[in-house]
Amino acid sequence: MTKRYVLVHDENKCIGCQACNVACRSENNVPESVTRLQVRIEGPYGNFPHLHFKYNRVSCEQCENAPCVKVCPTGAAYVNDDGIVSINEGKCVGCLYCVAACPYKVRFINPETRVPDKCDFCKESRLARGEEPACVSVCPTDALTFGDANDLNSEVRKLLDTKQNYQQKVNLGTEPRVYRIPSRRGGIKA
Amino acid sequence: MKLDRRTFIKGAGATTAGCALASLPGSLAAFGESTLKGSAESVASICEMCSTRCPISARVVNGKNVSILGNENAKSYGGAVCARGGAGHSQLYDKQRIVKPLKRIGERGEGKWQEIEWDEAYATIAENLNRIKAKHGAESVAFSSKSGSLSGHLFHLAKAFGSPNTFTHASTCPAGYVVAAKAMFGGKIKRDLSNSKYIINFGHNLYEGINMSETRGMMNAQMEKGAKLVVFEPRFSIVADKADEWYAIKPGTDVAVALAICHTLIEDDLYDKAFVAEFVSGFADFAKEVKAYTPEWAESISDVPAEDIRRITHEYAAAAPHALVDFGHRSSFTTEEFEMRRALYAANVLVGNIERKGGLYFGKKASKYNKFAGENVAPTLAKPGVKDMPKIDAKRIDMVDEQYSLLWSSGGIYQTILDSTLDAKPYQLHGWVMSRTNPMQTMTDRARIVKTMQKLDFVVACDIYISESAAYADIFLPESTYLERDEEVVDKSGKSPAYYVRQKVVETIGNTKPSWLIWKELADKMGQGQFFPWQNMETLQLFQVDKNTSLLNKIKADGWVSYGKPLLLREPAMVKAFSVSYPNAKPLDADGTYASQLSFKTPSGKIELSSDKVEKMAPGRGVIRYREVNMKKADELFFIQGKVAVHTNAATQNVPMLANLMSDNAVWIHPITAGLLSISSGDAIRIYNDTGSEEGHALVTPGIRPDTVFAYMGCGSKNKELARATGKGVHCGNLLPHVTSPVTGMNLHTTGVKIAKI
Numbered sequence: 001m002t003k004r005y006v007l008v009h010d011e012n013k014c015i016g017c018q019a020c021n022v023a024c025r026s027e028n029n030v031p032e033s034v035t036r037l038q039v040r041i042e043g044p045y046g047n048f049p050h051l052h053f054k055y056n057r058v059s060c061e062q063c064e065n066a067p068c069v070k071v072c073p074t075g076a077a078y079v080n081d082d083g084i085v086s087i088n089e090g091k092c093v094g095c096l097y098c099v100a101a102c103p104y105k106v107r108f109i110n111p112e113t114r115v116p117d118k119c120d121f122c123k124e125s126r127l128a129r130g131e132e133p134a135c136v137s138v139c140p141t142d143a144l145t146f147g148d149a150n151d152l153n154s155e156v157r158k159l160l161d162t163k164q165n166y167q168q169k170v171n172l173g174t175e176p177r178v179y180r181i182p183s184r185r186g187g188i189k190a
Numbered sequence: 191m192k193l194d195r196r197t198f199i200k201g202a203g204a205t206t207a208g209c210a211l212a213s214l215p216g217s218l219a220a221f222g223e224s225t226l227k228g229s230a231e232s233v234a235s236i237c238e239m240c241s242t243r244c245p246i247s248a249r250v251v252n253g254k255n256v257s258i259l260g261n262e263n264a265k266s267y268g269g270a271v272c273a274r275g276g277a278g279h280s281q282l283y284d285k286q287r288i289v290k291p292l293k294r295i296g297e298r299g300e301g302k303w304q305e306i307e308w309d310e311a312y313a314t315i316a317e318n319l320n321r322i323k324a325k326h327g328a329e330s331v332a333f334s335s336k337s338g339s340l341s342g343h344l345f346h347l348a349k350a351f352g353s354p355n356t357f358t359h360a361s362t363c364p365a366g367y368v369v370a371a372k373a374m375f376g377g378k379i380k381r382d383l384s385n386s387k388y389i390i391n392f393g394h395n396l397y398e399g400i401n402m403s404e405t406r407g408m409m410n411a412q413m414e415k416g417a418k419l420v421v422f423e424p425r426f427s428i429v430a431d432k433a434d435e436w437y438a439i440k441p442g443t444d445v446a447v448a449l450a451i452c453h454t455l456i457e458d459d460l461y462d463k464a465f466v467a468e469f470v471s472g473f474a475d476f477a478k479e480v481k482a483y484t485p486e487w488a489e490s491i492s493d494v495p496a497e498d499i500r501r502i503t504h505e506y507a508a509a510a511p512h513a514l515v516d517f518g519h520r521s522s523f524t525t526e527e528f529e530m531r532r533a534l535y536a537a538n539v540l541v542g543n544i545e546r547k548g549g550l551y552f553g554k555k556a557s558k559y560n561k562f563a564g565e566n567v568a569p570t571l572a573k574p575g576v577k578d579m580p581k582i583d584a585k586r587i588d589m590v591d592e593q594y595s596l597l598w599s600s601g602g603i604y605q606t607i608l609d610s611t612l613d614a615k616p617y618q619l620h621g622w623v624m625s626r627t628n629p630m631q632t633m634t635d636r637a638r639i640v641k642t643m644q645k646l647d648f649v650v651a652c653d654i655y656i657s658e659s660a661a662y663a664d665i666f667l668p669e670s671t672y673l674e675r676d677e678e679v680v681d682k683s684g685k686s687p688a689y690y691v692r693q694k695v696v697e698t699i700g701n702t703k704p705s706w707l708i709w710k711e712l713a714d715k716m717g718q719g720q721f722f723p724w725q726n727m728e729t730l731q732l733f734q735v736d737k738n739t740s741l742l743n744k745i746k747a748d749g750w751v752s753y754g755k756p757l758l759l760r761e762p763a764m765v766k767a768f769s770v771s772y773p774n775a776k777p778l779d780a781d782g783t784y785a786s787q788l789s790f791k792t793p794s795g796k797i798e799l800s801s802d803k804v805e806k807m808a809p810g811r812g813v814i815r816y817r818e819v820n821m822k823k824a825d826e827l828f829f830i831q832g833k834v835a836v837h838t839n840a841a842t843q844n845v846p847m848l849a850n851l852m853s854d855n856a857v858w859i860h861p862i863t864a865g866l867l868s869i870s871s872g873d874a875i876r877i878y879n880d881t882g883s884e885e886g887h888a889l890v891t892p893g894i895r896p897d898t899v900f901a902y903m904g905c906g907s908k909n910k911e912l913a914r915a916t917g918k919g920v921h922c923g924n925l926l927p928h929v930t931s932p933v934t935g936m937n938l939h940t941t942g943v944k945i946a947k948i
Contacts, residue, residue: 013413015397015405015428017835018851022276025847026257032850044426048860048892049438053431138259140270140402141409185431 003082005062005121006149007136008159010181013143014055016041020135020144027125027134034108036060036119037135052185060085060106060119061168061176068098068107068116077116083177084123089115103172121146149177214656214911215303216292216668219285221700225253226283228696234261234749236680236692238672239274239281239845240838242401243338243680245750246271248278248673248695255279256673256695264750266384266403266684273836273851274400280847282671282696286913287654289700292666298644299662301910308703311665312715315623318648318664319351320716322620328352329584331621332607334629339677339692343706344625344652347713349579350721354586355619360601362632363839366521366934369596370531373804373933374539376791379550380684381514382758383407386417386548388509390451390502392444392534393423394518397432399833401519403684411548418509420502422447422494424830425858425900426893435502438895441828442524442821442940443492448533449816450488450496451503451515453480455540458500460507462542469788470539472800472813479800479813510541512548520833522939524819525931532814539797545760545788554757556687562784564774568687568753569741571679571734576721590616593808594935603935605633605928611642623650625705626669630658631840631904634926634937635881652705655844656911668702675704676727679734679745685756685764691731691745706730759784808933822942826879827863828895829943831903831922840904843915855919856889858900859945864890867945874948877920879941881927885948886920899945 016039024030024037037059044051066085069077076091077098092115099107099116110117122133131137136144147154159165160179167176213219228250237244237258245261247269256279262269281287291311296302306314322331333348335341337358345356360368371379383389383396384407396405411417412432421433422444430436439447455461456477466473485496485503506513515537521527535550543549556568587610588594588603597603607629610619622643630639643649643662651660652667660666677692703711710722724730735742745751757768762782769775779786792798805812822828836851837843843853857877859869869875871890876883877899884906894900905919922939929938 010413012432013409015400015409015432015835017397017400018273019271019276019835021851022273022847023259023271026255026276026279029255032846041428044431044891044893046892049426049436051426051431051436051893053426053428134259137269138271138276140268140272140400140405141397142268142270142406 002150004149004177005083005146006156006160006177006179007062007121007133008145008156008165008179008181009057010143010145010163011055011183012181013141014039014057015141015143016053016055017140019138019140023134023138024119027122030117031111033111034117036117052183055183057178057180058104058106059178061104061174061178062121064175064177065173067101067103067174071097071101073097080123082123084121085118086120086123087116087118089113092116103169103174214286214288216288216290216305216666217285218283218287218289218700221289224699226250226256226696226699227253228256233693233695234263234690234746235695236672236677236690237271237275237278238692239278239842240400241336241338244271244275244402245690246275247749250696256282260402261749263748264690266407268402268406270402270406272400272402274838274842274848277845277847278671278673281654281842281845282673283699284844284846286844287671288656288666288668289702290668291701292656294664298649298664299640299909301661303666308701308711311667312712315650315665315712316715319621319623322647323352326618326620327584329354329582330617330619331355331623332357332587332610332619334358334604334607334622334624334627336626337601339680340626340705342678343709344623346721347709347718348623349582350713350718351716352580352582354582354584355607356602357604357607358601359604359627359632361597361604361935362629362937363520363522365597365600366527366931366936367517367519367531368600369934370528370535371517372596373528373801374532374535374792374798377552379535379552381516381550382548383514383516384410385415386411386512386514387415388506388513389417389419390506390515390537391419391421391429391433392448392516392518393421393427393523394516395423395427395429395832397428398835399519400835418505424828424895424898425832427832428835435498437494437498440491440493440895441830441898442819444523445526445530445533446483446488446491446816447494447499448515448530448537449480449483449814450485450499451506451537452476452533452540453483454485454500454503455507455537456480458504460504461540462510465542465544466540468785469544469797470799471794471796472798475800475813476536479815483816507541511543511546513541514538514543514549520939521934522936524821524940525929525938526817526819527931527936528811528933529814529817536799536814539799544797545758545785547758547761547764551685551758553683554686555681555683556753559683559687559754559757562757562768562776562787563754563772564776565772567772569735569738571681571689572736574724574730574733576723579721585616587616587619588935593811593933595807596933597935603930604629605930605937608633608638608642608928611645612638620647621649622646624659625652626654628657628659628840631907631921631923634923634939635928636908636921636924637882638928652708656909658840658907658909658912661909661911667708668700669708670698670702670704674698674702677704677706678727678730679742685758686752686754688750688752689745690750693746759788804933811933821938821940826942826944828898829877829925829941830898830900831939832900834902837902837904843904843907844912846914849914852902853905853914853918855886855902855905857886857920857945858889858891858894860894860896860898861890861892862896863899864888867947869945869947876946876948877925877943878946879925879943881941882924884920884924899943
């Protein structure tokens with residue numbers, strides 16, 4: 001793997017404003033009934049007045065050990081050389097195994113193309129033009145950082161080296177490439 | 191047909207939620223399909239999805255979509271855009287958007303419309319308005335508009351027509367803090383959140399009511415610079431969540447805590463005596479008054495512990511002058527807004543944070559900046575003068591009481607349109623021309639607005655959708671969206687001069703027109719064309735830049751031009767950097783600042799902590815004073831509202847992408863209160879009081895005080911034209927009483943309600 005694209009979501013900076021959600025829809029022509037990306041404001045947790053929200057980014061986790069790829073019978077789901085879990089529409093037979101296998105429930109059938117769809121870090125559009133994913137570039141509070149974790153000088157690498165972070169459902173061994181910096185309120189105390 | 195697994199799914203697949211409604215006359219759906227015509231290259235422009243008006247960069251993608259991002263040239267905006275801004279194209283080609291002028295053919299508000307041509311629309315309006323003018327005087331027609339670029343041309347028409355009665359949404363949202371600033375500082379003041387080390391916030395929820403540069407600035411101060419944020423708010427909002435400390439203050443008692451902060455600053459000797467001595471008038475009277483406002487007293491009123499108020503004040507003073515008390519935005523909490531906003535400003539003045547980093551400062555437009563620099567660092571913009579504009583003798587309908595004299599340039603008391611129409615106070619209104627404004631939602635007492643609409647002789651609405659208010663118009667004029675309009679160059683100066691401009695991104699869809707053209711063409715029809723001497727937008731823009739085409743081209747190409755170095759007059763490092771850059775700069779004071787140049791447009795030329803002028807205008811209000819307010823009955827709950835990040839007040843509920851994110855507002859109820867009423871989350875409820883009654887559903891959450899309920903505002907439209915928004919959620923304006931606050935003219939957004947499970 002030449003590149004290892006990862007995304008870091010800083011839950012301290014995230015305000016759950018959905019700018020990322022909207023930008024993703026526009027950039028990737030995501031139909032209204034489905035979604036590639038949303039941030040769920042969950043909670044508040046705790047007891048009044050000691051409360052906190054959780055800002056949960058829900059999108060493809062770009063697993064290194066991706067169940068959707070493993071179950072795909074035709075090789076339509078595959079991992080690219082840049083680490084991005086991708087879909088070859090031509091090879092897809094619509095068996096829905098990948099939708100069922102995703103432990104993060106982020107794969108869906110696109111009602112227009114009838115092919116499984118999900119976040120691909122905007123690789124066909126913005127990444128191909130040398131731009132950052134839409135969600136990253138519009139984020140009002142700079143809560144998202146994207147880059148090649150193989151690059152020692154990258155911002156993502158610096159963040160992961162210096163800030164406490166976690167991934168979701170690591171017990172499943174999927175090795176997600178979406179990292180989260182926990183909110184200092186309600187998050188893991190350092 | 192190729193039969194494989196995928197086509198099988200296609201047949202069985204879930205259909206997207208289709209809109210089965212017959213299309214409205216004049217809507218884009220009725221007009222037919224059209225592709226978007228526009229450049230694939232990015233065009234720099236200005237967003238209009240809210241009133242912040244962020245600089246954007248937009249381009250047409252494959253003729254069917256518009257990608258809208260922030261403009262990276264505007265550093266403080268960081269190239270970012272919020273959900274509303276990003277969804278602008280979803281409004282542009284929404285099938286429910288109106289793209290043809292309409293004439294009412296049923297009763298007002300009944301929803302029966304007929305498509306007409308622009309000529310007929312103009313002729314009908316001209317005939318009716320000129321008839322009203324001949325019979326009752328021009329002043330009997332009121333003009334109201336969303337503020338900013340949109341109001342300029344409509345209000346110009348009002349003046350040409352001869353009516354002084356022009357209104358913006360000021361008295362329904364921001365006027366409170368603007369009027370208080372005018373009384374104390376002589377004009378508007380800004381906050382330097384990005385450099386602040388300690389921020390005290392009274393429910394100014396910048397993380398949901400997003401103002402891009404301020405939201406970014408505050409987050410940057412918090413996360414990158416370690417600023418401390420203290421929030422007083424009855425609801426656990428996003429800004430409360432992001433705060434270091436949150437206090438669930440009792441609704442409407444913010445002024446008590448603000449005064450206790452001022453008390454502590456003075457009594458504990460924490461205030462900046464040198465600053466007060468040099469720049470402040472009326473300190474002695476203020477200090478005498480706040481002596482009684484101890485933290486213990488404030489605790490008894492607000493539920494905020496006295497020891498915390500005292501500690502927070504000490505922390506704030508220790509961080510000063512790079513610390514501020516946020517003076518807020520939406521200032522319709524109580525009838526004591528004038529005292530409340532002045533108390534918040536006072537807490538800033540006492541620590542001497544004026545024109546300091548992380549404090550409050552005045553905008554530096556080109557003319558002022560150039561004087562300091564001793565050279566023309568930034569070009570100034572010109573305004574076209576129009577000869578022989580009619581002199582208007584009639585008094586404004588809100589100019590009946592001296593106490594409101596600070597208000598008018600901020601837009602007037604909007605709700606006096608209702609008083610004047612229904613009660614002929616101070617005289618009878620007969621017509622209303624409204625542009626991009628939705629008082630049915632943003633004013634209070636909706637039923638009274640319906641009565642007003644029904645009583646008027648003639649109502650015109652210019653909008654993108656048939657808003658809840660536009661639904662009562664006789665003639666509806668469809669405005670082009672901001673993505674289809676060119677407009678004037680706008681001054682957006684902050685710590686140094688800056689300009690930007692709105693530019694067309696796509697060719698106009700359907701038969702809409704930009705509002706500047708609508709009012710110009712209407713003026714022609716009304717016989718007032720001579721007062722609109724500009725042929726088109728280009729001539730206006732060239733006039734603004736004094737025919738400097740290279741400057742205009744630069745503003746258009748970059749979308750954001752700023753000049754010079756940021757300047758705060760009392761910040762030594764900034765003043766030094768400024769004077770090094772400009773050899774002819776004004777000489778510095780002995781302390782290396784421009785402090786001596788600081789001036790205030792008040793009667794005393796100083797910051798007026800207490801004001802003789804105000805005392806004359808509104809007896810008893812010269813000195814900032816606490817007065818008890820009674821906003822609910824003993825057996826009622828406080829009802830408060832707020833902004834949400836995916837909608838703008840009452841303007842975006844029908845925009846498809848945003849409606850898809852949120853079309854409904856649940857009523858937040860604390861578990862204890864909900865338990866007493868046997869209400870669970872999701873239950874259908876009635877929320878009611880003497881003003882009105884609404885049905886909605888409950889959200890049981892610990893994120894609200896037990897004596898308070900909350901709803902995001904703008905939902906629950908009652909006219910069928912806004913198909914995605916109608917009947918969804920509670921309509922806040924239907925529950926809020928008609929009250930006008932002293933001095934500020936603000937309407938009131940806090941009231942009492944009862945809740946019952948249905």
